Amino acid sequence: MLYGYVPLRPAGFYRPFVAIWTPSKVALDRQMRSLWAQHIYWTRLAVNSIAGRLPDEQPTVERLLQNAQDFADAFRPYYGDAAAGRFGELMRSHLTIAAEVVKALRDNRTEAAADAQKRWYANADEIAVFLGRINPFWSAAEWRNMMRQHLQLLTREVTTRIAGQYAENVATNRAVEAQAMEMADKMTSGIIRQFPSQFMR
Numbered sequence: 001m002l003y004g005y006v007p008l009r010p011a012g013f014y015r016p017f018v019a020i021w022t023p024s025k026v027a028l029d030r031q032m033r034s035l036w037a038q039h040i041y042w043t044r045l046a047v048n049s050i051a052g053r054l055p056d057e058q059p060t061v062e063r064l065l066q067n068a069q070d071f072a073d074a075f076r077p078y079y080g081d082a083a084a085g086r087f088g089e090l091m092r093s094h095l096t097i098a099a100e101v102v103k104a105l106r107d108n109r110t111e112a113a114a115d116a117q118k119r120w121y122a123n124a125d126e127i128a129v130f131l132g133r134i135n136p137f138w139s140a141a142e143w144r145n146m147m148r149q150h151l152q153l154l155t156r157e158v159t160t161r162i163a164g165q166y167a168e169n170v171a172t173n174r175a176v177e178a179q180a181m182e183m184a185d186k187m188t189s190g191i192i193r194q195f196p197s198q199f200m201r
Helices: 023-049 057-104 110-134 140-162 166-194
Strands: none
Touching: 023 057, 023 140, 023 166, 057 110, 057 140, 110 140, 140 166
8 A cells, every 4th residue: 555554664653644645645745755765865875975985975965965955945835935944954964964974984083973973963953843843743852763763874874884884784774764754754744734725635
């Protein structure tokens, strides 16, 4: 069943239950899942490029940063320019700090890595508070847990890549993908519940 109440993982979050999937709800669902899929896809490519000092690092990171603007554009019809812009800024920081983490871990700069990770987690908490403030159906505490799980999984993906543990790296990416889809579904259900009149058809 494509749209329904389907668990992604036994102990994880669940696909949002929506009684009737109108075309507009399906479109939003696809948009959110596409944005999060691009988020982890380009993050993985950027991690690989940075860790391997590959010549495509700059254009790959630039494409990754476009994801922050794409999220802002997706939020704009519901939350307006100011809120959408702020979310885009927070997501861009999430991505730029991630690149700092990868470079510091790659170069074995322990203090720099610790500092970047501290700021990375602080940014994740800012994102959670922001989302909890703009949508009554989003819990800041729940988003905090999801964002921190996201960072933990990404850190594992980075460290296994740098260590050359490629089988574990690939397995970790599968977990990253599943967890990202949970966040996408949380966004979808929250927006539909907050703005039901926009999803009647």
